[in-house]
Amino acid sequence: xxxxxxxxxxxxxxxxxxxxxxxxxxxxxxxxxxxxxxxxxxxxxxxxxxxxxxxxxxxxxxxxxxxxxxxxxxxxxxxxxxxxxxxxxxxxxxxxxxxxxxxxxxxxxxxxxxxxxxxxxxxxxxxxxxxxxxxxxxxxxxxxxxxxxxxxxxxxxxxxxxxxxxxxxxxxxxxxxxxxxxxxxxxxxxxxxxxxxxxxxxxxxxxxxxxxxxxxxxxxxxxxxxxxxxxxxxxxxxxxxxxxxxxxxxxxxxxxxxxxxxxxxxxxxxxxxxxxxxxxxxxxxxxxxxxxxxxxxxxxxxxxxxxxxxxxxxxxxxxxxxxxxxxxxxxxxxxxxxxxxxxxxxxxxxxxxxx
Amino acid sequence: xxxxxxxxxxxxxxxxxxxxxxxxxxxxxxxxxxxxxxxxxxxxxxxxxxxxxxxxxxxxxxxxxxxxxxxxxxxxxxxxxxxxxxxxxxxxxxxxxxxxxxxxxxxxxxxxxxxxxxxxxxxxxxxxxxxxxxxxxxxxxxxxxxxxxxxxxxxxxxxxxxxxxxxxxxxxxxxxxxxxxxxxxxxxxxxxxxxxxxxxxxxxxxxxxxxxxxxxxxxxxxxxxxxxxxxxxxxxxxxxxxxxxxxxxxxxxxxxxxxxxxxxxxxxxxxxxxxxxxxxxxxxxxxxxxx
Numbered sequence: 258x259x260x261x262x263x264x265x266x267x268x269x270x271x272x273x274x275x276x277x278x279x280x281x282x283x284x285x286x287x288x289x290x291x292x293x294x295x296x297x298x299x300x301x302x303x304x305x306x307x308x309x310x311x312x313x314x315x316x317x318x319x320x321x322x323x324x325x326x327x328x329x330x331x332x333x334x335x336x337x338x339x340x341x342x343x344x345x346x347x348x349x350x351x352x353x354x355x356x357x358x359x360x361x362x363x364x365x366x367x368x369x370x371x372x373x374x375x376x377x378x379x380x381x382x383x384x385x386x387x388x389x390x391x392x393x394x395x396x397x398x399x400x401x402x403x404x405x406x407x408x409x410x411x412x413x414x415x416x417x418x419x420x421x422x423x424x425x426x427x428x429x430x431x432x433x434x435x436x437x438x439x440x441x442x443x444x445x446x447x448x449x450x451x452x453x454x455x456x457x458x459x460x461x462x463x464x465x466x467x468x469x470x471x472x473x474x475x476x477x478x479x480x481x482x483x484x485x486x487x488x489x490x491x492x493x494x495x496x497x498x499x500x501x502x503x504x505x506x507x508x509x510x511x512x513x514x515x516x517x518x519x520x521x522x523x524x525x526x527x528x529x530x531x532x533x534x535x536x537x538x539x540x541x542x543x544x545x546x547x548x549x550x551x552x553x554x555x556x557x558x559x560x561x562x563x564x565x566x567x568x569x570x571x572x573x574x575x576x577x578x579x580x581x582x583x584x585x586x587x588x589x590x591x592x593x594x595x596x597x598x599x600x601x602x603x604x605x606x607x608x609x610x611x612x
Numbered sequence: 613x614x615x616x617x618x619x620x621x622x623x624x625x626x627x628x629x630x631x632x633x634x635x636x637x638x639x640x641x642x643x644x645x646x647x648x649x650x651x652x653x654x655x656x657x658x659x660x661x662x663x664x665x666x667x668x669x670x671x672x673x674x675x676x677x678x679x680x681x682x683x684x685x686x687x688x689x690x691x692x693x694x695x696x697x698x699x700x701x702x703x704x705x706x707x708x709x710x711x712x713x714x715x716x717x718x719x720x721x722x723x724x725x726x727x728x729x730x731x732x733x734x735x736x737x738x739x740x741x742x743x744x745x746x747x748x749x750x751x752x753x754x755x756x757x758x759x760x761x762x763x764x765x766x767x768x769x770x771x772x773x774x775x776x777x778x779x780x781x782x783x784x785x786x787x788x789x790x791x792x793x794x795x796x797x798x799x800x801x802x803x804x805x806x807x808x809x810x811x812x813x814x815x816x817x818x819x820x821x822x823x824x825x826x827x828x829x830x831x832x833x834x835x836x837x838x839x840x841x842x843x844x845x846x847x848x849x850x851x852x853x854x855x856x857x858x859x860x861x862x863x864x865x866x867x868x869x870x871x872x873x874x875x876x877x878x879x880x881x882x883x884x885x886x887x888x889x890x891x892x893x894x895x896x897x898x899x900x901x902x903x
Contacts, residue, residue, distance in 0.1 A: 327774055329749050329782060338775055390775050399756035403773040410771070 279543035288570040289530035299344035303426025305491040323414035348386035351426040353469035354439040363411040369438035374449030382448035425515040492538035628655040635736030651896035668790035708801030741786040765831040806854035812863035819876040834866035
């Protein structure tokens with residue numbers, strides 16, 4: 258007897274990878290729970306999470322939006338003001354720490370001291386979602402009123418949804434030195450003023466990410482005991498690293514940590530699942546087809562492959578036979594809102610002194 | 613029956629100068645009000661033309677043509693020429709009647725005693741856009757209006773704050789067609805063109821709901837009205853059009869003073885008197901400046 262004799266096809270590299278065309282490789286074996294068009298799904302995370310939410314909406318799934326766009330707003334304007342980009346207007350939530358603190362802020366148990374950032378245009382920006390709307394806010398009053406409503410919406414959202422999809426994006430984080438509040442991007446370009454005393458760089462390891470995720474899951478399940486969580490790891494490489502090493506090394510480190518964290522959580526909780534979008538894009542040997550020329554952003558073909566697997570394993574549907582109900586939900590590049598990391602890349606490239 | 617009635621029973625007082633109040637239902641209270649202006653040395657009577665449901669958004673059509681009902685109202689008052697005699701369509705080229713000099717126009721001006729000078733026109737447009745569109749579209753939400761002090765009003769308890777630039781754009785989408793039309797009238801020869809402000813709201817939410825079948829808190833209604841007036845005032849200034857603002861007189865804070873409220877929407881005759889007096893004062897100042 259040999260222990261590998263009875264392994265399934267998907268456990269065998271030759272049968273499940275080597276012998277298949279890249280587009281036919283499906284590293285997801287099953288979904289731990291089912292999603293149908295009536296399941297209330299919300300999402301947050303890094304840039305790649307936007308693509309999943311767009312597909313869900315396009316195919317008529319019940320994508321929960323706690324801060325909907327006013328009905329009179331054009332789709333272009335709605336995207337510009339981050340309506341429907343995610344389930345609430347929190348912008349990109351790159352790290353586990355950011356996610357935990359978002360929920361803590363919504364619950365009123367964490368009140369960061371970080372004040373609003375002033376932009377070069379004189380407007381005010383929310384440090385926790387600096388690009389949530391163009392030109393920031395006109396006054397502190399407006400920023401505070403908007404933030405209060407936003408956090409109330411986040412709290413309502415966690416109470417109402419059935420499945421929360423979170424795309425783990427980064428391990429590299431920027432925090433306010435005063436109280437550890439995690440911010441998506443450091444100040445200093447366009448809004449706010451950077452100082453090494455006030456802001457500190459952290460590269461969160463497995464233990465720190467796990468701790469933040471355990472705390473988040475505990476709080477979220479307290480709010481909503483039936484909540485299920487679907488984790489993915491973003492296949493989008495880092496735009497830049499603060500570690501003194503090659504950005505590619507930082508990328509593989511970051512993704513490896515996040516992949517470990519996701520697996521640990523799946524092992525710890527029966528209501529948490531991992532969806533292998535990261536593997537589909539990065540490890541099916543199809544990178545020319547799945548990455549755009551910038552070698553960061555994922556192509557439509559890549560997203561299609563991801564969603565084909567997603568719908569098959571979680572909705573029991575075949576993407577080939579599915580007809581988009583709201584195709585406009587899939588943004589065209591003309592008005593897709595750039596995510597914070599994309600902006601970071603632009604800032605860096607705009608000033609070579611940083612590189 | 614006597615062919616000629618005794619003169620002392622029906623004294624002839626001469627002519628009064630008309631003020632044409634044209635627009636939504638706010639014009640009705642003005643009809644027939646008579647004023648004697650010492651500064652201008654003449655009397656005035658308000659002639660109201662109600663264009664039911666007229667909204668700023670529909671003041672011109674997509675092609676930039678004046679709303680046919682506005683055109684008809686002006687034509688029926690003898691203020692605008694209708695060379696094609698087509699009541700249902702706005703001609704491509706509209707011209708103020710008092711600017712036309714031909715036999716036909718001269719005859720009608722003399723015999724019909726139509727105004728020979730610049731007619732005083734006070735337009736009441738924007739309130740329907742405000743109540744039936746802007747407020748309705750924001751009714752579940754709120755926004756922060758720069759400089760607006762809502763401290764004295766109950767909170768809206770809104771679940772969502774709409775960014776101010778979006779609300780401003782929404783309001784401007786209603787006012788842009790109105791001002792395109794006002795420029796068209798100005799260029800057609802109507803130099804004494806005044807736009808009346810939208811009036812302050814009633815403080816009573818139940819009263820408002822009763823008349824509109826949707827609920828909107830007073831803080832939101834007041835904010836929308838102030839925004840609308842701010843934009844109208846600026847656009848009037850930019851376009852050389854008079855703006856009649858009676859808020860300082862008829863509002864207590866940002867809501868209608870009880871003594872000037874007629875119902876949940878309109879102001880009463882006392883407020884109308886203040887509006888016309890403000891108009892005449894503006895005319896007098898303008899006349900003084902010209903002389």
